Amino acid sequence: MSLLIKNGFVYDPINGVDGEVMDLAVEGGRIVEEVNEREAHVIDASGMIVMPGGIDIHTHIAGAEVNSGRLLRPEDHAYDFEPKTPITRSGVGRSIPSTFTTGYRYARMGYTFVCNPSMPPLEARHTHEELEDTPIVDKATFPLLGDWWFVLEYLRDGLIRECAEHVAWMIMATKGYAIKIVNPGGLEAWGFGRNVRDLDDQVPYFNITPREIIRGLCMVNRILNLPHTIHVHTNRLGQPGNYITTIKTMDCVRDLAVSDRPIIHITHCQFSAFKGDSWANMRSGAEDIAKYVNSHSHVTLDMGQVIFTDTTTMTADGPWQYTLYELSGNKWVNHDVEVETSSGIVPFRYRRKSYVHATMWSIGLELALLINDPWKIYLTTDHPNGGPFTFYPRIISWLMSRRAREKTLEKINRKARARSLLPSIDRELTFYEIAIVTRAGQAKALGLRSKGHLGVGADADIAIYNINPREIDPSKDYRAVRRAFSKAAYTIKGGRIVAKDGEIVGAPDGRTFWINFENMSDLNCDHPRRKSLDELRRKFREYWTVEYENYVIPESYLKVSKPINIRAEV
Amino acid sequence: MSKGRVIVEGNVGMHLGEDMRGGEIIVNGNADSWAGGSMRGGRIEIRGSAGDYIGAPYRGSGEGMSGGLIIICGDAGREVGCLMRGGTIKVYGSVRHFLGVNMLDGTILVRGDCAGEAGAGMRNGRIIICGWIPSIIPTFTIDSIRPSVDVDGERITGPFYRFIGDIADNGEGKLFVSKAANPHLSHYEKYLQ
Structure with a gap:
């Protein structure tokens, strides 16, 4: 038609x-x-x-983690449900809607492409099954590779090209789109009940630092010619004083940049922009981060805006989720994904009258408004961590209207209001800039x-x-x-x-975008630098609860496959 | 419901007056489970019996009844006042297991018997049982014997054994159990000397 x-x-x-x-x-x-x-x-x-059509670069909408969140929170579904219509299926859920409802709600807001950013490779099959059931929108998903044992081993030994070949195999085997790194090294340390404290802290057993992981995977990303940059959830996320770690993280790959192209994406940056050394004196570090981003071209960010509402936090950052559980005393899930990563889920309510929560709300908007170039920062809530994606229109109104921000400022914690930078910011985004932060910028960052x-x-x-x-x-x-x-x-x-x-009025299936490396597309053949298939099989038998044969997802498993063919320099 | 009055002639199903903030509901019959679930204010009177989870939150939620009054003239089921944070529940008949489980505040008065495990996981609030209870869970400790207890201006005469718990949850809830109806609990008195 x-x-x-x-x-x-x-x-x-x-x-x-x-x-x-x-x-x-x-x-x-x-x-x-x-x-x-x-x-x-x-x-x-x-x-x-x-x-x-709108593009969401970071939204947790599918996979084992999201589904565990649904299971954990029947009360989230109790008062928000959608009946079946001749076109749509019924569904429930407010902060973690069921798959079909997720697709419909995005489409209602004019969104047509979403990225599920946190897929443990072991759970890739489940993730793709849920993405298939998320109608209308096109989607891509990023496998978590920052704490994968083989990746850590290659990087420890300085075998970047070998690591690149292995990552290429991983991306194709899991039908992923980009390299996701969550709290590099910290998730492996969490297996030993620890976390990494800084970019140069050693990861237990592997004798490698988060800096080496980020730099290594950034080089791998370049070798593989991936359309998106590395997608990084920083170390020390959610801890007061972490803005320094964030700036260090951005800076640690600066020398790897060629021309003005971004090479690192710091995701849900709001959670990584805290100043201070305790919750009592926690303040916004947005100004320092914005200053860095304004003077460098190798980095892009997304907001991770907080909304004052009841939501469900979920991330692969197991140690952070444990901290959140200790802070809130709420019910929780924590999980070690064998060999690969960890995860955690904690329901959470952001309150206007809480100093910390109100400051977090302010930080997200400060970042978006203080970073001059809208092509460098994108609108997200890190759904559902900062709040459900259905609140995006509210964030748009805050970004476009000083008056809207002041209205909310009047209602927040007094101390947070006094310390907020927002009253001193006059900037109001135009529709053109909104189009950048909600679609054009994200498309550019994702290489779509x-x-x-x-x-x-x-x-x-x-x-x-x-x-x-x-x-x-x-x-x-x-x-x-x-x-x-x-x-x-x-x-x-x-x-x-x-x-x-x-x-x-129509609910067609969305396509799943994934990266197909033309020069390495046969997954089941040996490649000179990568671990041999026999070795992989042996390792799977030794370490995993699944066999190698069940790990690899064939293209036929995707309902509507959209391979992006690229040529890696390997 | 925030105001007004509803009178039901007959029985009602589940979730009667859920999240109610004001007004009054009178049921001339029985009510099923979750009557007054997450109730915040108002009054519910059930002249027959009621099911389980009276005043309790929806599955998964921690926000139980926080205000208002529920009166049940007959019996009630299990987990009456689960996760209750305020308000009053009065049951004139008997209740089943886990009365006031994980309760945070508020008052529950049971004129009849309780099947057991009263106050498990309670952090605060008061539970008064005028009838028989087979045993007190071991994470409660006896505190004193009280001649009477006041509930919403009404004096309930005892004497009552007063227990404090649930210690396993660092709780300071008060569990009053009729001394006369529970002679098998008299061995606790030696800890008071």
């Missing part, structure tokens, strides 16, 4: 289009120059904003060439919001902004209308 979207205010930052009134033509699931107006389905977008823009040849993933930028002043009427971004007037996915005025 061809579509013609007429007279919308188009915001397409990748192509430099800033609110121009223009028509968009769609045919065969892609943006085209023109279509036959008589045959096309015409959407009148006059007085509305047209943007590329056909997404995040509306140029000819791009995937026809389009969001239309019913708000007129010439009539509405987002600074004053921030509620209208929030309403508009909560329910897209139209969400178009692959040239098909999937949501209209917040109602799902």
